[in-house]
Amino acid sequence: MKIKPNPVWFLVSMISCAALLLFAGGFVLGVKEVLSPPDAPAVPATTSKQEPTRVTVGNGLLVGLGDSLTRGTGDLSGKGYIGYVRDALEKQTRHPVGLVNLAVKGQTSTQLAQQTDEPRVRQLVRSASWITFTIGGNDLFRGSGGPERINTDASEQALRLYERNLRHILDNIRKHNPNAPVFVFGLYNPFGDLAGKDQTSRLIWEWNNTLQRVANQYPRVVVVPTFDLFQLNPGRYLYTDHFHPNSDGYRLMAQRLIQVMNPSSGGDTHAQ
Numbered sequence: 001m002k003i004k005p006n007p008v009w010f011l012v013s014m015i016s017c018a019a020l021l022l023f024a025g026g027f028v029l030g031v032k033e034v035l036s037p038p039d040a041p042a043v044p045a046t047t048s049k050q051e052p053t054r055v056t057v058g059n060g061l062l063v064g065l066g067d068s069l070t071r072g073t074g075d076l077s078g079k080g081y082i083g084y085v086r087d088a089l090e091k092q093t094r095h096p097v098g099l100v101n102l103a104v105k106g107q108t109s110t111q112l113a114q115q116t117d118e119p120r121v122r123q124l125v126r127s128a129s130w131i132t133f134t135i136g137g138n139d140l141f142r143g144s145g146g147p148e149r150i151n152t153d154a155s156e157q158a159l160r161l162y163e164r165n166l167r168h169i170l171d172n173i174r175k176h177n178p179n180a181p182v183f184v185f186g187l188y189n190p191f192g193d194l195a196g197k198d199q200t201s202r203l204i205w206e207w208n209n210t211l212q213r214v215a216n217q218y219p220r221v222v223v224v225p226t227f228d229l230f231q232l233n234p235g236r237y238l239y240t241d242h243f244h245p246n247s248d249g250y251r252l253m254a255q256r257l258i259q260v261m262n263p264s265s266g267g268d269t270h271a272q
Contacts, residue, residue, distance in 0.1 A: 061098040062086055063124050065133035065169075066112060069185065070103035074239030075250045082132060084254035085261075092262065100124055108138045109165035116172040126176045132183040132257065135169070136162055140187065140207055150199055159207060166214045174218055182221045183257055186211060188230040190243045201227075224257050 064070045064082045072080020079087075082101055089097045102121060104111070112135050115121055125131060143158025145151040173182055186208045189201050208227065215221045229252045230237055230245075237249035245253065 060089070060093065060095060060129050061100065061124075061127055062089065062130045062132070063128040064099070064101040064103050065115070065121075065131065066103045066135045067107040067138055068103070068105040068244060069134035069137070069253075070101065070132065071105050072101075072250065073105055074241065074244030075247045077247055079250070081245075081250040081253035081257065084251055085132070085257055088254065088258050089261075103133070106138060107135070108142070109135050109162050109169070110139075113165040113168040113172075116169050122172070122176050125173055128177055128180045130183070130261065131173060131177070131180055132185070133169075134185045135166075136187050136207055136211065139165075140203065144203060150203065155203055159210060162207065163210050163214060166211065170214070170218045170221060174221075179220070181261070182218070183224050183260060184211065184215060184221065185253065185257075186223055186225045186227060188226040188234075190230065190234060190238055192231055192234045222260055224253075224260055226253060226256065229253065229256065 062082065062085065068074075070080065070082055072078060072083065075083075077083070080101075082099065082103075086097050086099045102115070102124065104115075107115075112133070116125070139158050139162045140155070143161075144155035170182070187204045189197065189204050191197055191200050204227065208223075208225070212223050215223045230249065235242075237245055237252060239246045239249075
């Protein structure tokens with residue numbers, strides 16, 4: 001006797017197979033995202049080649065450059081210090097402030113120097129009302145061998161390269177925008193509560209001293225110190241990776257920058 005297929009069971013089987021495929025695909029994508037998470041941008045970067053030409057200094061444009069600290073890594077809100085600064089500027093001026101964040105997670109000073117050679121970046125720098133960047137942490141901790149096995153000779157070599165790159169970066173910025181104030185954050189010690197903190201702090205002091213010396217040779221370039229912000233209680237203001245600031249740490253950085261940009265502001269970063 002020939003058994004006729006049950007259309008109901010056939011439909012159930014097809015739905016089950018489709019659900020299994022969707023689940024498997026979602027699982028693979030989920031694992032990929034966990035193992036290689038995308039670096040969520042604090043703000044959308046400008047992609048149109050024509051858009052920068054429509055931005056003028058009079059509009060109030062804040063341009064961010066550098067590494068993961070300007071990118072905002074560790075701040076669950078995604079804003080980072082640069083987002084809080086933009087909020088505070090808008091609150092003070094009562095006008096929209098444009099923000100373009102070109103920072104790249106993991107970027108070194110060599111890579112930032114190369115980035116400032118790009119035509120699109122030069123155009124944005126030319127249009128900026130304020131420019132801020134963080135750079136050097138990756139150079140220092142990669143070039144010195146890490147906090148637990150510091151190689152002094154390698155660190156000195158990395159420092160010399162860092163100084164050359166700083167000059168290249170600031171030369172480019174000042175060439176294309178001689179008037180906008182430039183704010184460069186100094187380095188802090190994320191390992192201030194670990195063994196060997198005296199040696200790492202001494203290295204960071206040397207790098208910050210080099211940064212200050214180079215910055216002093218350029219007009220309207222201000223170094224914004226951060227070492228003291230994380231010195232006494234780094235665990236309170238660092239993200240779970242014990243390297244990047246958390247939301248509170250970024251707010252401290254933003255308050256410090258706002259005070260430098262506008263001393264009468266009192267560092268108010270509570271704008272939403």
